Amino acid sequence: MRADRxxxxxxxxxxxxxxxxxxxxxxxxxxxAWRFVSANGLVGPLLSSRWSPLxxxxxxxxxxxxxxxxxxxxxxxxxxxxxxxxxxGARILRGAPQRAFIQILTLFVAVPSVVYGWWGLxxxxxxxxxLTGTAGFGPLSAGIVxxxxxxxxxxxxxxxxxxxxxxxxxxxxxxxxxxxxxxLWHVILPASRAGLSQGFLVAVGRALGETIxxxxxxxxxxxVLSLLxxxxxxxxxxxxxxxxxxxxTPGHDALDFMALWLMIxxxxxxxxxxxxxxxxxx
Amino acid sequence: MADGQWRGARPLKSPGQGRAAHKIxxxxxxxxxxxxxxxxxxLAAQAVPALNAAFLFGRAPGAIAPEAVNxxxxxxxxxxxxxxxxxxxxxxxxxxxxxxxxxxxxDQFTGTMLSVPxxxxxxxxxxxxxxxxxxxxxxxTGMLALALMNWPLTVAxxxxxxxxxxxxxxxxxxALGASRWQxxxxxxxxxxxxxxxxxxxxxxxxxxGETAVLIYTAGVNVGPGWALGGPGESLAVHLWLLRTEGVxxxxxAQAAATGVVLLGxxxxxxxxxxxxxxxxxxxx
Numbered sequence: 001m002r003a004d005r006x007x008x009x010x011x012x013x014x015x016x017x018x019x020x021x022x023x024x025x026x027x028x029x030x031x032x033a034w035r036f037v038s039a040n041g042l043v044g045p046l047l048s049s050r051w052s053p054l055x056x057x058x059x060x061x062x063x064x065x066x067x068x069x070x071x072x073x074x075x076x077x078x079x080x081x082x083x084x085x086x087x088x089g090a091r092i093l094r095g096a097p098q099r100a101f102i103q104i105l106t107l108f109v110a111v112p113s114v115v116y117g118w119w120g121l122x123x124x125x126x127x128x129x130x131l132t133g134t135a136g137f138g139p140l141s142a143g144i145v146x147x148x149x150x151x152x153x154x155x156x157x158x159x160x161x162x163x164x165x166x167x168x169x170x171x172x173x174x175x176x177x178x179x180x181x182x183x184l185w186h187v188i189l190p191a192s193r194a195g196l197s198q199g200f201l202v203a204v205g206r207a208l209g210e211t212i213x214x215x216x217x218x219x220x221x222x223x224v225l226s227l228l229x230x231x232x233x234x235x236x237x238x239x240x241x242x243x244x245x246x247x248x249t250p251g252h253d254a255l256d257f258m259a260l261w262l263m264i265x266x267x268x269x270x271x272x273x274x275x276x277x278x279x280x281x282x
Numbered sequence: 283m284a285d286g287q288w289r290g291a292r293p294l295k296s297p298g299q300g301r302a303a304h305k306i307x308x309x310x311x312x313x314x315x316x317x318x319x320x321x322x323x324x325l326a327a328q329a330v331p332a333l334n335a336a337f338l339f340g341r342a343p344g345a346i347a348p349e350a351v352n353x354x355x356x357x358x359x360x361x362x363x364x365x366x367x368x369x370x371x372x373x374x375x376x377x378x379x380x381x382x383x384x385x386x387x388x389d390q391f392t393g394t395m396l397s398v399p400x401x402x403x404x405x406x407x408x409x410x411x412x413x414x415x416x417x418x419x420x421x422x423t424g425m426l427a428l429a430l431m432n433w434p435l436t437v438a439x440x441x442x443x444x445x446x447x448x449x450x451x452x453x454x455x456x457a458l459g460a461s462r463w464q465x466x467x468x469x470x471x472x473x474x475x476x477x478x479x480x481x482x483x484x485x486x487x488x489x490x491g492e493t494a495v496l497i498y499t500a501g502v503n504v505g506p507g508w509a510l511g512g513p514g515e516s517l518a519v520h521l522w523l524l525r526t527e528g529v530x531x532x533x534x535a536q537a538a539a540t541g542v543v544l545l546g547x548x549x550x551x552x553x554x555x556x557x558x559x560x561x562x563x564x565x566x
Contacts, residue, residue, distance in 0.1 A: 004463045008378050014370030018433060019388075022395045025406050025430075032409075081317070084310035092308050108318050110484060110548050112491020114518045115541050118525055119321040122328070122534075148317060179300020209399035211494035212522060235494075238401045242498055247413040259402040263394070270393035274386075 029263060032256025039250065045257065051222035053241070053251035060234070060258055062222040066139060067233040069225055070214060071207040073143030074150060078203065081151045086158035091184065102159065108152035117216035120145035125217055132228055137219030140227040145217050146207045154203040161195025162188060197276045205269045209262065211235040234258045322545070328538035337539060346517070346540055348504035353516040353547065355508065356421055356500065357489045360428035364436055365482065372440030377452075377466050389441070396434035400495040403431045408498050421514030424500025428489050435488070439481040443474040476559040483555025487548045493518040517544040 036045075040058055048059025089101050124144045129136030165188050173183040189196075219230020220240055232240075238255055245251035339347055379385050407427040411417040417426075447470050455465040496519050505512035515523075517540055524537035 004461045007463045007466075008374070011370045011374035011378060014367050015374045018367065018371045018437060019391070021430070022391070022434065025395075025398075025403070028406050028409060029402065080310060081314040084307045085314050087304065087307045088311035092304060092311075104315075107549065107552065108321075110487040110491075110552055111321065112488075112493070112518055112544060112548065114491060114493045114522050115325065115545065116321060118325065118521060118537065118541055121525055122324060123320060148321065151314065152318065181300050181303040184303065205397045209397060211399055211401040212518075215494075216522070216526060235399050235401050238399075238405060239494055239497070242401075242405060242408065247409050255405060259405055262399050262402055266397045266399075267390075267394040270390055270397065273393065274390060 026263065029256050029259045032253045033260040036250075036253035036257040039253070045254070049222065049224045051237075053245060053254065056250065058251070058254040058257075060237075060254070060261075062224045063232055063234045063237045063258065064261070065225050066218070066231045067208060067235070069227075069231075070139050070142045070146060070218070070233055071204060073139065073227075074146035074207045075200070075203060077143060077147035078151045078154060081147070082154045082158055082199075085151065085155040086162055087184065089155070089159040090162035091180075091188070102156070105152050105156050105159070109156060111152075113149060113210055113213040114216075116145055116149040117213035119148065120213060120217035128228070134228045135219070135230070137217060137230045138228045139218060139225065139231045141217040142214045142231075142233070143227075145213050146210060149210065149213055150203045150206050153206055154199050157199030157202060158192070158196055161192040161199065164195070165191045194276055198273055201269050201273045201276065205266060208265060208269075209235065211239050215239050234262055325538050325541050325545070328535060329542040330535075332532070332535035332539035333542065337536065338543070344536065346520070346536075346543055348508070349515055349517045349520045349540070350543060350547070351508050352421060352424075352500070352504065352514045353490060353518070353544075356424050356428055356496075356514060356516065357486060360425045360432060361482075361486050361489060363425075364429040364432040368433055368436035369440050369478075372437050372444060373466060375437075375441055376444035377462060377470065392434050392438050392441070396438055398431075400431055400492055403427060404495040404498055406430075407495070412499070418511050419499065419501040419513065420511045421500060421508070422510045424496050424514045424516070427495045427499040428492065431492070431495055432485060432489055435485050436482070439485060440474075440478060443477040443481065444470060446477060447473045476563040479555050479562065480559040483552050483559075486555070487551050490516075490548050490551065491518050491544065492516075493522050497522070517547070 036058070045058050045060050046064065047061055048057070049061040049065075050057045050059040051062060085105065089098060089105070093101050120141055124141050125136035127136075128134070128138075128141050128144075169187055169191055170183060173187040174180070178186070214233055215236040218232060218236055220232050220236060221230040222237070223229060223231050225231065238258055241251070241255055245255060336342060337345055339345070341347070375385060375388060404427060407423065407430065411423050411426055412419060417423045451469060451473070452465055455469050456462075460468070493516075496514075496516050500514035500516060500519070502515050502519055502523050503513040504515050521537050521540040521544065524533050524540065
């Protein structure tokens, strides 16, 4: 029992340390964002797209729109691939091929994002350049790269969900005379709603937070949405401006402001995930 | 085929009927796999001209060995620091804390922090370690950044692994008179360990490929030899730098070769952790 008490104390300490450090991270970002808001206001910077730190104009609208556009585009482009891969892995392949298929997808989940960025620069950007006659850098290329990047993650989660649909449901549907296709659309996919939403939210988080792969192909200019012209997102602008605006300069607070928005968005996504989890249990 | 035998009791439809959508999806899946392979295959193809002993192991400028050493040491040390801390925190969360609003809030907190974009972690580490503490842009600062971002992910995977052990096992152990600590160390941990190791392998693989958090913390240079306070460019950062700044043919071949080495390390970690997990599962 004494071991219990000591162990519990040590573990409590580790837990407290973890919480304290990460609360500090949030506080540091929040403090910078607070300084920024008290100097520039909360709504103004969100509605302005003029980003010129030297003239003390910190409009981040272009980056917010850029992040949303790139993420949305990636999800739309990834959706057919995710549906195809998850149905193939869960409902078509069986036995050893199925296991191999899942392992290959898992390997692609682990491929570093900088490699996807490399693919974007070497394959996607030249392709867009040839097809459209533009430079090839921009949100469209970034969306394509992100789509390829989130397909494995999202597919694995969708695949596991589809596998977990109780076979009683599937066999009941087939037994009533429904075809395999009808069973897929009307029984299996609706029954997997919760898990699919979960995978969707994880994919949104991964796309929204991705920095390096997007930075390599988006071009890096503050411009409100043009799919084929260089743009920027919240994360890529953080990456490029972190070097230009050292700490304790006014511009640096703007970076904290953007970082705080990213953290808030992630918190919302995680909260939504917990709601979705409740949905599947209830 | 069996029409003769089944006269009068013919099935309403043949088993192959009504699978058109499945066939279309299978075809699309083949295309999707080809698309994914188009990420890896050209990388390997372009890497061929640069993949030689001098590039991999040489000491000449441009050789990859210092970056590989930086990557492996930074990842190994930061993982070795963050895993035990996360294990203790996760153990308390699952095995000792009573489920309540607070444990729920903790799970949300961990989930949020593990999905914070890595560049935000980089921003905070630069502010604190480099600016306030005057740490150099070095392997040491890089390790701090990696350990920090690995921490919540590892807590989450420990919690998940522990929760996958059925509660009845704990009840049984307590009923036999074991304390919580005994239950955890003799029963729960050995059962949860394989999953922790396999998921831990994924976490380490993620650290190896991490780029954004390291650019301003570990830097984009390498020193003459490995040092804790020396510049600590990693393989992933090297690949990023070569591909975004280098324009020569040699640079692009070297970038691809760096990518191949990085992928090799990542797959090695995944394979090793999986084998270790399988071995533990078999001996348990």
